[in-house]
Each structure stands twice: as C-alpha cells, then as structure tokens.
Amino acid sequence: MTTFLSHLTLPEAVFNSAPASILLPIALGSVVGWTTRPKDTKRTYFTWKQPPLRPPPWLFGPVWTVLYGMMGYAAYRAVTLGTSPLNSPATIAAANHGATLYTIQLGLNMAWMPLFFGLRRPIEATVDVVAMLGTNAYLAWLWGTQVDATAGWLLVPYVAWLSFATYLSAGVGYLNDWDLSDKPDVGGAKKL
Structure with a gap:
C-alpha cells in the first residue's frame, strides 16, 4: 500500500477548496485536449479501425468534463472530511493515501491523450489506461469504505468510463496491429 507522499501529492490548498479541486482537473484536461490539436485528433479518430460501440468524437469532451468535475469534488470531500x-x-x-493516489491517477489521465493521439503509442496508452483503471477502482474503494461513502460513489462513473476507455484503447490498438503511425503502403499512399 502506497502511503501519503507529499512530493507526489497536489498541494493541500487544492483539496481544501471545492472550486480549485473541481476546476483543476477540468482545466488540465482542457489544456491537454487542446494541445493535441482537436481537429487533427478528430480526423485521425475516423481513419483508424474502431471497435464496435465507439462513441462519436463530440461525446468525449462533455463526458470528460462531467467526470473531471465529479472526481474533483470527490477529492475535495474525501480529503477535507477525511483529514x-x-x-x-x-x-x-x-484520506491522505487517497490524495497521493488521486494525484498519480490525474497524471496518468493527462498522459493518455498525448500517448495515444500525439505519439500514437497504443500499447503505452493502453497500459496507462489500465493503470488508471486499477488506481481509480482502488481509490473509489478506499475513499468509499474508509473515508466518505459519497466520495467513493462519485468515482464510480469515472471507473465505469475508464473500463470503457480501456476497451476502446485496446480495441483500436488491436484492430490496427498496435501501429498507429503514418506509414506509406506498397503503392505509396499513406496508411493510417
């Protein structure tokens, strides 16, 4: 079990402020989303082979915004009530252990999009999302059973979405032979 590691944990002031706790993941997610060039990402999304049940690209922004807000509020509740x-x-x-895990999972979350769409590394992105899923399932259990039941339940939709994201990440990787790079085919055309 990881303990509280202050150098790997967001500052206490973030957790002690509901607006800061809620807005930080939304802001970070927005910055990461915009720095991976949304128009290019959308175009690329349609060129790769996709597993069944893939949602339309416009759905990801609103879903992630809601999930980021819920996870931020869960962190606020768990840390302020728990400490x-x-x-x-x-x-x-x-509560403190959870704060460290929350910070680590937030870093993993911010790494997924650059890994998948920026660097086009589906294996690494899938490992990243699996680590996120495991960390958040444990975090939901930890906060929900030992700190604040509401905080734990607030993470359940996030864990469910991460399960689906794992399926999508692995599915795209598998269906595209784990190679998302631009490669010329035998005829000289680009293969995406």
Whole structure:
C-alpha cells in the first residue's frame, strides 16, 4: 500500500477548496485536449479501425468534463472530511493515501491523450489506461469504505468510463496491429 507522499501529492490548498479541486482537473484536461490539436485528433479518430460501440468524437469532451468535475469534488470531500482532526488516525491516513493516489491517477489521465493521439503509442496508452483503471477502482474503494461513502460513489462513473476507455484503447490498438503511425503502403499512399 502506497502511503501519503507529499512530493507526489497536489498541494493541500487544492483539496481544501471545492472550486480549485473541481476546476483543476477540468482545466488540465482542457489544456491537454487542446494541445493535441482537436481537429487533427478528430480526423485521425475516423481513419483508424474502431471497435464496435465507439462513441462519436463530440461525446468525449462533455463526458470528460462531467467526470473531471465529479472526481474533483470527490477529492475535495474525501480529503477535507477525511483529514479532520476529529477523525481516527486510520481515516486520516486513508484520506491522505487517497490524495497521493488521486494525484498519480490525474497524471496518468493527462498522459493518455498525448500517448495515444500525439505519439500514437497504443500499447503505452493502453497500459496507462489500465493503470488508471486499477488506481481509480482502488481509490473509489478506499475513499468509499474508509473515508466518505459519497466520495467513493462519485468515482464510480469515472471507473465505469475508464473500463470503457480501456476497451476502446485496446480495441483500436488491436484492430490496427498496435501501429498507429503514418506509414506509406506498397503503392505509396499513406496508411493510417
């Protein structure tokens, strides 16, 4: 079990402010989304072979915005309620441990889009999303059972979406032979 690692954890001020806690993941996700060139990403998305049930590209922005807000609010609740001096040392430790895990998963989340669309590395992106899924499933359990049930439940839609994202990431990788790079085919045309 990872413990609280202050150098790997967002500052306490972020967790102690509901607006900061909610807006930070939304802002970071927006910046990452825009820096991966949305028009290019959308065009690329349609050129790769896709697994069944893939959603339309316009759906990702609104879904991620809602999920980022929910995860930010979950972090705010878990850390502020869980680190109250009125709590047991075990609850405080669980809240702090969760804060470190939350920060790590946020970093993993911000890495996925550049890995998948920017660097076109589906294997690494799929490993990243699997790590995110496992971390968040554990985090939902930890916060939900040891700190604040509401915080745990707020992460459930995120865990469900990460399960679906894992399917999509692995599906695109597999259907495209784990190679998303631009390569000329035998006739000289570009293969995406």
